[in-house]
Amino acid sequence: MVGKKFNFWRIFVYLIMIIFAFATLYPFLWMISASFMPLREIVSGGMRLIAPDMSFDSYRHIFTVTQFPRWFVNSFVVASIGTLCNIFLNTMAGYALSRLEFKGRQQIYYAFLALIMIPGQVLLVPNFMLLNALGMIDSFSALIVPVMVNISYIFLMRQFFINFPSECEEAAYIDGLGRLSCFFRICMPLARTAIATQAIFVFMSFWNEFIRPMLYLRTMSMYTLPLGLQTFQSRDEGQMWNQIMAAATITIVPIIIIYLIFNKYFLIGIRMDGDK
Amino acid sequence: MKLSRRTRETLQGYAFVAPAIATTMIFLGIASVAVLFMSFSRVNMVQGTYEWIGLNNYRVGFTDSLLHRAIRNTLVFSAVVVPVQTFLSLVVAAVLNSNIKFKKAFRAIIFLPTLTSSAALTMIFMFMFSMRGPVNSMLISMGLLAASDPINFLRSSDWSMRVIMIMNIWSTIPFYMTLYLASLQELPNSMYEAASIDGASEVKKFFYITIPYLRPITTFVVLTGIIGTMQMFDQAFIFSGGDGGPASSTMTIALLIYRYAFGPGSAMGYASMIAICLMVIILTLAFIVNRINKEERVY
Numbered sequence: 001m002v003g004k005k006f007n008f009w010r011i012f013v014y015l016i017m018i019i020f021a022f023a024t025l026y027p028f029l030w031m032i033s034a035s036f037m038p039l040r041e042i043v044s045g046g047m048r049l050i051a052p053d054m055s056f057d058s059y060r061h062i063f064t065v066t067q068f069p070r071w072f073v074n075s076f077v078v079a080s081i082g083t084l085c086n087i088f089l090n091t092m093a094g095y096a097l098s099r100l101e102f103k104g105r106q107q108i109y110y111a112f113l114a115l116i117m118i119p120g121q122v123l124l125v126p127n128f129m130l131l132n133a134l135g136m137i138d139s140f141s142a143l144i145v146p147v148m149v150n151i152s153y154i155f156l157m158r159q160f161f162i163n164f165p166s167e168c169e170e171a172a173y174i175d176g177l178g179r180l181s182c183f184f185r186i187c188m189p190l191a192r193t194a195i196a197t198q199a200i201f202v203f204m205s206f207w208n209e210f211i212r213p214m215l216y217l218r219t220m221s222m223y224t225l226p227l228g229l230q231t232f233q234s235r236d237e238g239q240m241w242n243q244i245m246a247a248a249t250i251t252i253v254p255i256i257i258i259y260l261i262f263n264k265y266f267l268i269g270i271r272m273d274g275d276k
Numbered sequence: 277m278k279l280s281r282r283t284r285e286t287l288q289g290y291a292f293v294a295p296a297i298a299t300t301m302i303f304l305g306i307a308s309v310a311v312l313f314m315s316f317s318r319v320n321m322v323q324g325t326y327e328w329i330g331l332n333n334y335r336v337g338f339t340d341s342l343l344h345r346a347i348r349n350t351l352v353f354s355a356v357v358v359p360v361q362t363f364l365s366l367v368v369a370a371v372l373n374s375n376i377k378f379k380k381a382f383r384a385i386i387f388l389p390t391l392t393s394s395a396a397l398t399m400i401f402m403f404m405f406s407m408r409g410p411v412n413s414m415l416i417s418m419g420l421l422a423a424s425d426p427i428n429f430l431r432s433s434d435w436s437m438r439v440i441m442i443m444n445i446w447s448t449i450p451f452y453m454t455l456y457l458a459s460l461q462e463l464p465n466s467m468y469e470a471a472s473i474d475g476a477s478e479v480k481k482f483f484y485i486t487i488p489y490l491r492p493i494t495t496f497v498v499l500t501g502i503i504g505t506m507q508m509f510d511q512a513f514i515f516s517g518g519d520g521g522p523a524s525s526t527m528t529i530a531l532l533i534y535r536y537a538f539g540p541g542s543a544m545g546y547a548s549m550i551a552i553c554l555m556v557i558i559l560t561l562a563f564i565v566n567r568i569n570k571e572e573r574v575y
């Protein structure tokens with residue numbers, strides 16, 4: 001009896017797993033398939049994911065005719081610089097808030113706690129006006145400077161340093177290392193797991209960001225990928241779906257590569273989210 | 277001159293947090309004060325003037341039917357998406373928490389939507405739901421629709437928001453499910469075994485062990501769900517080409533803030549008033565969720 005019930009449950013579990021995986025992957029399979037198809041094949045209303053006349057034409061088109069390569073480079077530059085700023089500034093702040101004794105430390109922590117509660121969309125208008133007054137509209141600095149620190153990751157680093165024994169640093173002090181070289185040469189390398197975790201999530205949010213580039217960038221050659229992707233869309237029914245899907249595929253690929261390499265840190269990051 | 281160790285540490289401390297303080301003070305601190313101030317003002321962007329008009333923006337908001345529509349759309353969106361995504365991710369996580377093969381591979385595959393930008397996801401869904409796209413083709417081949425009469429999902433005021441809801445639920449489940457699964461793996465197996473000895477069924481175990489154990493994660497999922505859905509912008513913007521159409525059916529609060537602030541007329545003050553309302557709504561909902569959770573924890 002027990003064995004029978006067990007088997008039924010197992011089949012049920014695998015069934016759910018397959019249905020769920022299929023439902024999740026199906027749109028992506030279509031994206032890839034459509035990116036290789038000629039437009040007439042897509043709009044003919046067929047259900048086949050594979051057609052005989054598949055080609056790289058859409059990819060060739062977006063890479064030669066549109067400014068897509070430029071947008072790709074822009075995205076990469078903005079996300080890389082933004083991530084580097086975040087890594088250093090968040091780690092330094094988290095370190096100071098946990099390891100250094102100074103007056104006002106607790107007050108700064110509470111101020112951060114209060115500021116983190118403000119929903120991002122609420123501040124769009126004043127931030128636009130601030131950047132406008134600073135003359136930063138239509139530059140990459142508008143995309144990077146306002147978000148070069150992230151309070152959530154300051155807290156993550158603070159938590160890391162609170163839980164981490166300080167013997168190593170103390171030994172370094174006795175050996176005559178100053179605070180700065182101690183921080184960069186001892187503490188940062190020790191915190192590499194936490195740093196890798198924040199780096200991945202920060203990079204991803206820069207790479208995928210839509211609303212701020214849309215508000216702050218004017219010149220088409222300055223666009224980042226999500227914004228560039230949107231220019232492929234036309235309001236009438238004559239959408240070039242094959243080119244749009246090719247562009248979408250290429251925007252996703254770098255993140256998938258990062259995900260495959262750093263899979264471990266994604267799971268760490270998710271666990272930390274749940275502990276908040 | 278040699279500084280005392282204490283003074284030196286204070287200076288170092290401030291030097292280390294200074295960039296973080298400066299950035300957050302300007303782009304979060306000053307910005308919040310500014311948005312509050314502007315919500316009581318008439319702002320003229322061209323001349324750079326601010327005129328204090330008291331509660332006028334708020335008074336106008338009471339009779340603005342487009343604003344009411346946006347608030348209703350956003351609340352309905354949140355009320356549909358949050359419970360469904362929370363429940364489904366909980367169920368799938370509980371089912372997958374049994375001892376099965378390929379769990380790792382499965383978890384890796386279904387993470388895909390979490391990695392993808394909302395812009396790309398929206399484009400994929402617009403393609404899937406286009407007139408001659410796969411969804412219409414599927415419905416036609418199943419005989420649910422006549423071949424001559426596909427549904428115009430993207431341009432129908434009945435369907436546009438529903439497609440965005442489906443997309444949102446579909447794309448957030450993997451993340452929340454992974455979150456639940458990570459927590460479930462720390463649940464001691466002995467609890468299930470004890471329940472089995474007492475003759476509890478799988479369904480009973482789910483309701484009396486799994487759900488109570490996951491309560492803190494559920495609070496987190498519901499809270500982030502509310503905060504995220506109430507600020508939904510990208511999907512509605514791309515879907516409607518920026519105007520919240522057709523017939524305002526995809527107009528959300530965040531999209532309306534954008535329309536008023538950056539559209540023709542550039543009513544920055546009025547848009548700021550809506551932003552303040554959005555913040556009040558989000559904080560109120562978050563407060564209620566926290567309160568319910570605390571009350572239930574008592575017994």
